[in-house]
Amino acid sequence: xxxxxxxxxxxxxxxxxxxxxxxxxxxxxxxxxxxxxxxxxxxxxxxxxxxxxxxxxxxxxxxxxxxxxxxxxxxxxxxxxxxxxxxxxxxxxxxxxxxxxxxxxxxxxxxxxxxxxxxxxxxxxxxxxxxxxxxxxxxxxxxxxxxxxxxxxxxxxxxxxxxxxxxxxxxxxxxxxxxxxxxxxxxxxxxx
Amino acid sequence: xxxxxxxxxxxxxxxxxxxxxxxxxxxxxxxxxxxxxxxxxxxxxxxxxxxxxxxxxxxxxxxxxxxxxxxxxxxxxxxxxxxxxxxxxxxxxxxxxxxxxxxxxxxxxxxxxxxxxxxxxxxxxxxxxxxxxxxxxxxxxxxxxxxxxxxxxxxxxxxxxxxxxxxxxxxxxxxxxxxxxxxxxxxxxxxxxxxxxxxxxxxxxxxxxxxxxxxxxxxxxxxxxxxxxxxxxxxx
Numbered sequence: 001x002x003x004x005x006x007x008x009x010x011x012x013x014x015x016x017x018x019x020x021x022x023x024x025x026x027x028x029x030x031x032x033x034x035x036x037x038x039x040x041x042x043x044x045x046x047x048x049x050x051x052x053x054x055x056x057x058x059x060x061x062x063x064x065x066x067x068x069x070x071x072x073x074x075x076x077x078x079x080x081x082x083x084x085x086x087x088x089x090x091x092x093x094x095x096x097x098x099x100x101x102x103x104x105x106x107x108x109x110x111x112x113x114x115x116x117x118x119x120x121x122x123x124x125x126x127x128x129x130x131x132x133x134x135x136x137x138x139x140x141x142x143x144x145x146x147x148x149x150x151x152x153x154x155x156x157x158x159x160x161x162x163x164x165x166x167x168x169x170x171x172x173x174x175x176x177x178x179x180x181x182x183x184x185x186x187x188x189x190x191x192x
Numbered sequence: 193x194x195x196x197x198x199x200x201x202x203x204x205x206x207x208x209x210x211x212x213x214x215x216x217x218x219x220x221x222x223x224x225x226x227x228x229x230x231x232x233x234x235x236x237x238x239x240x241x242x243x244x245x246x247x248x249x250x251x252x253x254x255x256x257x258x259x260x261x262x263x264x265x266x267x268x269x270x271x272x273x274x275x276x277x278x279x280x281x282x283x284x285x286x287x288x289x290x291x292x293x294x295x296x297x298x299x300x301x302x303x304x305x306x307x308x309x310x311x312x313x314x315x316x317x318x319x320x321x322x323x324x325x326x327x328x329x330x331x332x333x334x335x336x337x338x339x340x341x342x343x344x345x346x347x348x349x350x351x352x353x354x355x356x357x358x359x360x361x362x363x364x365x366x367x368x369x370x371x372x373x374x375x376x377x378x379x380x381x382x383x384x385x386x387x388x389x390x391x392x393x394x395x396x397x398x399x400x401x402x403x404x405x406x407x408x409x410x411x412x413x414x415x416x417x418x419x420x421x422x423x424x425x426x427x428x
Contacts, residue, residue: 020392022246026325029241072300072319073293080286109289112242112323119316164407168238172400179393 004133007126011137014188017113018145019179024113027104028149029171037100038150039143044086044101046139048108049117051082053135056118057128075118076109083109113142148178220345227349233326234357234399235406240326244358245395247317251374254362255355256310257317260299262351264321265330267295269347272335279336288331289322296321326350357402364398365389 017023024045032038055078064071087105091098098105108114117138121131152174161170233239243261248254271291272279279287300318303311311318321327330350335343366372369389371379388394 022242022392022395023320025241025245026239029238069297069301072297072322073290076289076293076322077286080289107325109285109323112320115320115323116316119319123316164404164411167403167407169400169404169407172396172403176393176396176400179396183391183393 004130007130007133008137009188011134012141012144013182013185016141016145016182016185017116017138018142019175019182021116023116024111024142026107027111028146028175029168031101031104032146032150032153035147035150035154038146040097041101041104042139042143042146044090044097044105045108045111045113045142046136048079048082048086048114049135049139049142050132051086052079052114052118053121053131054128055082056121057126057131060122071119071122075115079114079118080109083114113138145178149175152178220341223342223345224349224352227346227351227353228356229353231350232353232357233350234354234361235402237326237329239329240324240354241399242320243317243324244361245392245399247314248358248362248365248395248398249369249390250366251359251362252310253313254358256303256307257314258351258355258358260303260318261321261324261326261354262348263299263302264292264295264327265347265351265354266344267298267347268292268327268331269335269343270340271295272331273338273340273343276336284336285328285332288328288336292327292331293322326354361395361398361402364402365394369394 011017015021018025018028027041027045031041056075059074059078064074083106086108087098090101090105117135121134126134149171153171156170156174165173227233231237234241234244240261243257247257268288268291272288275287296319299321300311303314303318330346334346338346363373366374367378368386371377371383371385377383389398
């Protein structure tokens with residue numbers, strides 16, 4: 001039990017996928033203009049992550065045990081199909097969100113966080129339940145990072161920054177500060 | 193023939209004067225230079241950020257990552273361009289991803305055979321080249337529309353531009369964070385390394401400062417261009 005909660009906390013905060021492990025940066029910089037869109041994309045990502053964790057577990061256990069060199073190709077094909085399914089579901093049931101996310105919804109396929117999850121899950125040899133908890137922690141961590149970044153950027157929108165910093169430069173420096181804050185979680189859990 | 197893909201509707205954040213849809217009427221040599229300079233994937237287009245920051249803590253890793261990505265870019269450019277007339281429009285993204293994934297697997301095996309230490313240090317970031325937006329972006333926006341020669345030249349240029357930016361960032365981070373280059377110590381034993389630069393926030397900061405520098409140079413150029421004709425008129 002302790003192991004499961006440890007995996008969850010560690011993935012969500014200590015080794016936050018975006019701010020500490022540098023996974024999923026495209027959407028982190030691309031979609032964090034507005035808080036509303038940001039946390040919704042985070043939740044969409046969480047959903048895809050959980051589905052991916054399940055399919056990767058199935059692949060690893062029943063299909064890829066004998067052919068490890070096919071891993072990368074198999075994973076990416078499965079992820080692409082999962083994203084396709086989610087995209088169709090969102091388009092049908094949440095058309096507003098579909099319009100807000102635009103290009104970033106299909107781009108979840110090339111979101112490194114998803115493939116990264118599959119690869120880490122494989123290399124750490126997580127069981128089915130551990131994989132699920134890992135995916136949930138990663139997804140929520142991603143949502144937290146996206147929302148934090150978006151709320152800071154909403155504020156800088158109205159402030160008077162030098163012309164040079166108006167593009168991505170400022171955003172990266174903000175990301176650096178956020179990442180520094182998350183470094184504060186390092187070492188958490190090692191004592192218990 | 194080809195309908196306008198969705199991917200072209202949204203240019204990369206921060207892209208300047210960059211129209212992905214139109215293949216510019218240029219030669220193969222110009223294609224190579226374009227990737228290194230004006231359309232540099234990291235510093236101008238901001239593509240492929242994850243590997244850019246994750247592996248650039250020491251120069252050796254940055255170089256290896258850049259070269260592996262160049263290999264995949266050239267290979268996938270070649271094949272996407274070769275088969276551009278046979279790939280149906282509906283399945284093109286999947287086909288491109290499969291081509292890219294094949295070359296990534298090849299690169300992974302090559303690295304494992306030649307530099308196992310570096311491959312270990314890069315860990316899952318070699319297979320993660322598949323998810324680098326730069327590769328799919330170039331396949332979709334360029335390689336699928338031009339003859340083989342230009343696609344390969346573009347892959348080479350983009351790859352070299354990527355490698356150069358990665359080497360630059362990792363040099364800054366290694367020198368400041370470890371006081372060494374490629375593992376050779378630069379300063380005396382009294383040097384206190386700035387460990388911050390080796391940690392994740394240092395990656396964000398280094399790239400942030402590099403981008404601020406690029407923006408500053410752009411701003412200077414714009415200002416000079418604005419001032420030049422006025423000065424000319426006064427002199428006349």
